[in-house]
Amino acid sequence: MFELVRTNDPVVISFVQSLLRDAGIACFVADQNMSILEGSLGILPKRILIDEEDRQAAHQLLEDAGIEHEMRSSDRDND
Template structure:
């Protein structure tokens, strides 16, 4: 899997999850449970990971949704 997005913003993560789910793109949110370690401060970023064969489609989806600045190495 390839990192699509890295952010501390739970709203952005939720929006991206909804977009990917609706597009039937398989994804995984890494570091989601790190809030236990950090004390729920939101300091550690979460990473949205997408299969390598779907990464370009996922990037296009985020661009079309107006959040291209969230794409890692856009």
């Protein structure tokens, strides 16, 4: 699995999930239940994970949507 996005913004999480789903790219949102440990403060970010083989398509999708700044910074530099 490859970490595409890491954020604690629920709107970004939902939007990226929707984009990926509509494009037929499977994703998994990790750390969703960590809010229990942090007292539901939203401090700990959630991660959107995708298969490595979908990496390029997902990058293009986020760029086309104008949210490429939400991708992990180390990964943006590798494109």
